[in-house]
Amino acid sequence: AQSVTQPDIHITVSEGASLELRCNYSYGATPYLFWYVQSPGQGLQLLLKYFSGDTLVQGIKGFEAEFKRSQSSFNLRKPSVHWSDAAEYFCAVGDSGYALNFGKGTSLLVTP
């Protein structure tokens, strides 16, 4: 069965600093991988997705993620964090035609 682990429940970074959010997945074949962001009181917004091909994926808002099959990881990165990036971030794994399995999320706090 597919599963996702986000090891960090909370992360605090200073504005302007770089960010890396970790995601590890468990899946037998090549997975479809996603990162979503959720601001307070809002639904989930897709940041980026990986289906196949180039393992470095660019997303919206300056985010990128790298698929590493050998490590079963799909970590999200941003070179310089803005205060507006404070939110909950969810990694998810799926398969064509089936629903996504989400991790428990990482809460990002950005300090001045």
Add this chain to the structure above:
Amino acid sequence: EAGVAQSPRYKIIEKRQSVAFWCNPISGHATLYWYQQILGQGPKLLIQFQNNGVVDDSQLPKDRFSAERLKGVDSTLKIQPAKLEDSAVYLCASSLIGSGNTIYFGEGSWLTVV
């Protein structure tokens, strides 16, 4: 392009009462999902429809939850009777068939059971 619409946005009910949530997916999206998100957790799939047929409802508590998607468009999720542990955000989402499973979410319906 209009997104996934949900209503009501907020609902407070007493335990043992009933509640219904409505969802209108993105036009043309054949697949519709209902997720439950409890505070501090990731979304959990309750039910997945393709057109008006059920693909997966293995995690739907069928003794109290029901969902339907008449005519393959709008969907309704009902809880009866509600329990305190049903307090959560109910997220509706939709996707195209064969789109590589990119799922688009609505803003959610927030339920508080007191």
